[in-house]
Amino acid sequence: xxxxxxTPKFQVLKTGQSMTLQCAQxxxxxxxxxxxxxxxxxxxxxxxSVGAGITDQGEVPNGYNVSxxxxxxxxxxxxxxAPSQTSVYFCASSQGSAEQFFGPGTRLTVx
Amino acid sequence: xxxxxxxxxxxxxxxEAFLTINCTYTATGYPSLFWYVQYPGEGLQLxxxxxxxxxxxxxxxxxxxxxKETTSFHLEKGSVQVSDSAVYxxxxxxxxxxxxxxLTFGTGTRLQVTL
Numbered sequence: 001x002x003x004x005x006x007t008p009k010f011q012v013l014k015t016g017q018s019m020t021l022q023c024a025q026x027x028x029x030x031x032x033x034x035x036x037x038x039x040x041x042x043x044x045x046x047x048x049s050v051g052a053g054i055t056d057q058g059e060v061p062n063g064y065n066v067s068x069x070x071x072x073x074x075x076x077x078x079x080x081x082a083p084s085q086t087s088v089y090f091c092a093s094s095q096g097s098a099e100q101f102f103g104p105g106t107r108l109t110v111x
Numbered sequence: 112x113x114x115x116x117x118x119x120x121x122x123x124x125x126x127e128a129f130l131t132i133n134c135t136y137t138a139t140g141y142p143s144l145f146w147y148v149q150y151p152g153e154g155l156q157l158x159x160x161x162x163x164x165x166x167x168x169x170x171x172x173x174x175x176x177x178x179k180e181t182t183s184f185h186l187e188k189g190s191v192q193v194s195d196s197a198v199y200x201x202x203x204x205x206x207x208x209x210x211x212x213x214l215t216f217g218t219g220t221r222l223q224v225t226l
Contacts, residue, residue: 004154033213042115042200042216043155058213090154099145100214102154 004103023091032074036087117217134201142203144184
């Protein structure tokens with residue numbers, strides 16, 4: 001199993017550009033989530049999904065969209081990037097227990 | 112709402128020293144508690160967990176005991192190694208065990224172990 005995979009590993013955007021961060025898992029987990037990691041703030045939940053077709057907002061959802069058309073994939077979309085969205089983004093998945101499995105992260109810089 | 116407070120880092124120790132990283136929490140109900148570790152350039156990995164009061168989680172020489180009376184889950188290791196250098200996150204889940212859940216994280220504590 002590859003576990004949780006994320007692409008790209010690094011990305012630089014200009015203010016106002018849009019992009020999609022990809023996340024996929026091959027463990028047939030129902031629950032998937034997106035976090036952002038900022039210095040001194042730990043990880044904060046952006047959006048999460050409890051199954052295909054079901055998504056909900058986390059602690060810091062503004063400026064991000066998600067969809068969950070399949071169990072495997074949970075992309076995160078930035079519609080109009082802002083410098084405040086410069087961060088490291090982690091995708092995670094879990095099934096049946098509170099233990100979450102994390103991807104390797106995407107480091108995003110918005111200029 | 113739920114919150115997790117960790118001791119400020121960085122923590123710098125010599126190899127074979129004793130490690131304690133403090134973690135306290137605020138939550139309604141009976142949360143599950145976790146320690147995750149992040150090695151340089153990697154994602155987070157579950158280190159250990161405890162799902163009810165007085166449970167002790169342990170893994171790789173690390174251990175932590177769920178103390179409901181002090182709302183704490185301090186991480187300890189008797190003898191650290193250079194390879195333990197990483198960022199350690201305390202986290203809680205406020206949904207019942209067996210249910211997919213959201214995690215609330217502390218801010219993380221960086222540990223550096225030197226020879």
